Amino acid sequence: MNGDRVPGGGPGRRPGAGPGGVPEGYDPYAFEPFAVTVDLAVLTLREERLHVLLVERGQEPYAGHWALPGGFVLPRESAERAARRELAEETGLSETTVAGLHLEQLRTYSEPDRDPRMRVVSVAFAALVPDAPEPRGGGDAAQARWMPYGTHGPLAFDHDRILADAHERVGAKLEYTCLATAFCPPEFTLGELRQVYETVWGVELDRPNFRRKVLATPGFVQAVEGPPRLTGGRGKPAALYRAGEATTLHPPLLRPEGRST
Amino acid sequence: MNGDRVPGGGPGRRPGAGPGGVPEGYDPYAFEPFAVTVDLAVLTLREERLHVLLVERGQEPYAGHWALPGGFVLPRESAERAARRELAEETGLSETTVAGLHLEQLRTYSEPDRDPRMRVVSVAFAALVPDAPEPRGGGDAAQARWMPYGTHGPLAFDHDRILADAHERVGAKLEYTCLATAFCPPEFTLGELRQVYETVWGVELDRPNFRRKVLATPGFVQAVEGPPRLTGGRGKPAALYRAGEATTLHPPLLRPEGRST
DNA sequence: CTCCTTAAGAGTCATGTTGACTATAAAGGT
DNA sequence: ACCTTTATAGTCAACATGACTCTTAAGGAG
Numbered sequence A, B: 001m002n003g004d005r006v007p008g009g010g011p012g013r014r015p016g017a018g019p020g021g022v023p024e025g026y027d028p029y030a031f032e033p034f035a036v037t038v039d040l041a042v043l044t045l046r047e048e049r050l051h052v053l054l055v056e057r058g059q060e061p062y063a064g065h066w067a068l069p070g071g072f073v074l075p076r077e078s079a080e081r082a083a084r085r086e087l088a089e090e091t092g093l094s095e096t097t098v099a100g101l102h103l104e105q106l107r108t109y110s111e112p113d114r115d116p117r118m119r120v121v122s123v124a125f126a127a128l129v130p131d132a133p134e135p136r137g138g139g140d141a142a143q144a145r146w147m148p149y150g151t152h153g154p155l156a157f158d159h160d161r162i163l164a165d166a167h168e169r170v171g172a173k174l175e176y177t178c179l180a181t182a183f184c185p186p187e188f189t190l191g192e193l194r195q196v197y198e199t200v201w202g203v204e205l206d207r208p209n210f211r212r213k214v215l216a217t218p219g220f221v222q223a224v225e226g227p228p229r230l231t232g233g234r235g236k237p238a239a240l241y242r243a244g245e246a247t248t249l250h251p252p253l254l255r256p257e258g259r260s261t
Numbered sequence C: 001c002t003c004c005t006t007a008a009g010a011g012t013c014a015t016g017t018t019g020a021c022t023a024t025a026a027a028g029g030t
Numbered sequence D: 001a002c003c004t005t006t007a008t009a010g011t012c013a014a015c016a017t018g019a020c021t022c023t024t025a026a027g028g029a030g
Helices: A079-091 A095-099 A159-176 A179-183 A190-201 A207-216 B079-091 B095-099 B159-176 B179-183 B190-201 B207-216
Strands: A035-046 A049-056 A070-072 A102-109 A120-128 A144-148 A221-223 A241-243 B035-046 B049-056 B070-072 B102-109 B120-128 B144-148 B221-223 B241-243
Touching: A035 A079, A035 A144, A035 A159, A035 A179, A035 A190, A049 A079, A049 A190, A070 A079, A079 A095, A079 A102, A079 A120, A102 A159, A102 B102, A120 A159, A120 A179, A120 B120, A159 A179, A159 A190, A179 A190, A190 A207, B035 B079, B035 B144, B035 B159, B035 B179, B035 B190, B049 B079, B049 B190, B070 B079, B079 B095, B079 B102, B079 B120, B102 B159, B120 B159, B120 B179, B159 B179, B159 B190, B179 B190, B190 B207
Parallel strands: A035 A120, B035 B120
Antiparallel strands: A035 A049, A035 A070, A049 A144, A102 A120, A221 A241, B035 B049, B035 B070, B049 B144, B102 B120, B221 B241
C-alpha cells in the first residue's frame, strides 16, 4: 500500500513515477490528461411514445450520426451542474425550469477507446422532462430533435449503450419509486400517469388495478381540490392529481413479467 | 447548439475557445486537466458485522484519517479495470480471485473542491467480498484494515458520503437481486445467507419465512448434493447451497420497514 | 336527439404472498 | 439427562394482486 494513495483525493502516485509508485509531488502536466464530459439521455413522452433528445453530429468522427447531447465539465463545476447547464442549453428551457427537472446520474463510461481522438471519461445522466418543447435550433450547423425511442439509427460513440442503460434504469425505478410523476406536468390525471408506465415499460396495464394501487400508496399522488375534472379528449373527465410527498413505493409496483427491453 | 459538441466523444469546444464555443482543434494541454481516480467501498461480513476495508492516510490533507482505498485510472484502462486492479492490490487477493468478485459502479463524485489540491473526479465502486482475508500490509507507511462499519471516525475527503451511498445501494439491491450470495463463500447455508440480509439491513428476519421465500424463488440458490450438512457451530446442521442462475428476485424480498440506514 | 365509442372510476372474487407463530429435529454444552 | 441453539416443517389470517364486470360521463356520428 501506498502512503499517499489518495483515491478520492489527489494523486499520490504519478503514473510512471518509478517502480513501486513512490509518491512524489504531483505534476498535472506530466501525462496526457483525461477529458471529463457529461452525456445526457433526455427522455420525454410525446404522443404516447418515449422520445429522446438527440443532436446530429456535423464533424468526424461519426459525422451525420445522431448522438446524445452533452459537453465538457468546466473547471469549476460538478458533473451535475454541467449536466443541468447542458440540459438548459439543449432544450431551451430556463435555468429555473431545468432546476426542477429530475436529473439522475446513471454511471460513468470510461473505456479507453470510446472516443478515437483522445481519452474521454463521460458521466452519463438521465433527465426526465414533462411536456417536451421543441429544442431550440442552436446557432450552429447541427440540429437537435426529439426522436421516438428506437427509431434512430445507431448513435455515435457508445451512446446506444448509454441510452439503453438510461431506459433500463428509468424502467426499473418506476417500479419502486414515484419517479413517474417526473414525466408529468404539475397536475395530471391517473390516466396520464398510467400512460407513463405503459410507455416506458411497453406493456398495457389494467386501469382499475393501476388506479387502486396508486391511490393506496400514501403520498404518491394527492387529489387537486379545485375543478374536479379535466377537459380535452373523449371519455369521462378525469380528476386531477399532483405529485405527493413520497419518493419510494412500498410495496413496489412491479412490471407484469420478469424483465423488459 | 454546437456543430461538434461531442459529448461522449472528444471535445468540440474548448473551454475559453471564444464566444459561442466555436469548435477548434482540441489541445489537451490548453487548460488544467482533470485527474480521474477510483474509490472502493470494499464490504465484507465478519463476526456478524459489516466491515469496510480502510487505509490510513500518511500525508496531508487528512493525514491520520482513514480513507477508502483507491487510486488513479491509468491512461489505457477503464475505471472498472482500475477498480479491480486496486482491489487486488489492497486485499492481496489474486487477480483471478478478484475477477470473480462482485464489483459495482456506484456513481461519480465530481465536486470541484472535494480534494483541496487539485481537480479530482472519482468513480466510486462497491465491492463485495466473501471471507475477508486480512489486507496485506503494503510496502509503505500507511496501514490497511477491516473496520466495522460505523466505528471509524470521519473519513477523509467525501468518503463518508461514498461509503454511505455504497451501504444504501447494497441494501437496496438485496431487495430485488440475488446479490446477497456475493457475500457468501461458494457453498453456504441459508442461515449464512439470512445473516447477510440481517447484517446489511440491521434487522432481524424470521427464519422460516426467509427460508420459504428464498427456496420459493427459482434460481436464487440450488441445493448441494454431497454431504447434506455442515459442522461447526451448535444447533442442527444446515444443508448447503450454492448461488443459482438467477440474478433478479421476482417478486422482491422487501425490507421490513420503509427505509433503513 | 339518440346511439356508439371511449375512458374514468367503483366494486367483486379467486389466488398468491407475507408476517406472525407453533412445533419438531438435531446438534453442542453443562 | 437437560438446556440452549439452530434448522426445518407447517399453519393461519391479513394483505396485495390479477382478471373481470358494471356504471358514469363525456365527445362524435347519424
